[in-house]
Amino acid sequence: MRSSFLFFLILILLLGFSKSSQALAPENESCLKCHTHQTITFHNTLTKREDKRLMNPLYILDKDHFAKGVHAKFKCIDCHSADYSKYPHNADLKLEPLSTCLDCHGGDAKYASYQFEKIDTEFQKSVHFQKSGDSFTCSKCHNQHYYQAKSRNSSEVGDIVKFSNEMCMSCHSNNSKFQLISDKLKPALSQIHEWLPNQELHFLNVRCIECHTQVVDSLSVSHNILPKEKALKNCVECHSKNSMLEASLYKYKNLQSRSEIGKLNSIIKNKSYVIGAYQNIWLNYISILIFILALAGISIHVIARIIKK
């Protein structure tokens, strides 16, 4: 009994491992051997000794995370120089310009629906590009190693919100990354958003870009990040029957088509209650009917009272 349990446990572990490493290109093993560990051991040619040093945390890759990303099947040298195969790496290699999204995806018919060119046009209007120019690359938000096309592929709105907001937070709540593009300290987000009732609930259920971008209907996710002065601060834009969220977060045509649980369930399950935005037509009809009946009853009674007085 005990041995069969152990057998199953080992089997599950093996399956788990094979699944996570299966997606990665085998050629990457030599790179990942060092770049997935906290320490690196190498032969120091000067001291002629084996040295164990700490790996720069910025260059440590999360293998499981990478395996889930859109570029999981890539070889490291598809993007990085093949000269990295030598160790110690040549210092000049750090200066090599890395490919941007458009270098590969621009004009690519396979990804036409992603509209990379249009994203680029919108992005160039954004405050990020206006302030930092070309140095603000796509990868500042979309980490090439881990990026997942969540807003297209996930059927869970909560998942989309979390993934999207983590992109913003990777700089806006991290001083070292924030200072890559600014001399100031990161903004105090809770204080700035103090005016927002139920702040935490908003942060968990809507994306930062809901208020901080200019929505473009033809794009799945708008990329024109507005300067803070232009951010939406009018509650009724979302909290109303024609909620702006319908055009951004709840692009349901997109979500429903891939949902296996059906249209109605998908709406109820995915759509958090947004005050004002949820107006069930039947409940509205029933309430109007009850209201009219109450008023009609009262009116008839009043008339009868006047007549019989």
Place this chain on the structure above:
Amino acid sequence: MNSENKIYFYPVWLRIWHGINGLGILMLIFTGINMQYANPGFKLMNFELAVNLHNISGILVSVSYIFFVVANLRTNNHKFYRLKFKGLFKRLQLQIEYYMSGIFKNQEPPFPLSEKRKFNPMQKVSYLLIMVVFVPGLIITGLGLLFPELIIENVYQVSGIFLTAVLHACLGFLVSIFLIVHLYVASIGKHPLNNFKSILNGYHDINGH
């Protein structure tokens, strides 16, 4: 004032509670409509202000509800709400018939009010329904919406907040219908303002009903 026809029906604490509760509920309905039907084109007041006023009034009405329950238990007022189920349907029928036709034929009310009977059967049932089912339901769902972390996240895959909010809005709507009917029925009497005066000065004119 203390003539034979007048009974001291509404003690000071009850009138104060009734006033606070009534004003609180009016504010809740007004701000609630503002939030439920919020739209850039429909703006009775600023949305943020409506949310804040709704929260404050909600807490006020909840506290006054607790006061109402405690005060009823500590005084004899709770006796007026005692409901006998035997023959209730018949008594309700009699009261409804009175409002529908008897009243126009100058008939005497079937359940004349006295020191022992403050409410007719219809009042008893509707007040109990409001104070035992609807208002506590609104307080519980309202507190849930004020502290969403307390709400069960999913009930059979449906958002708990969604269910709570829809229930809150439905109960709120029913209370607003009650308010309209309550105000109208209060105007039934020898003079339409008699009952309104009573709830302000405490004395009910038994001949005025």
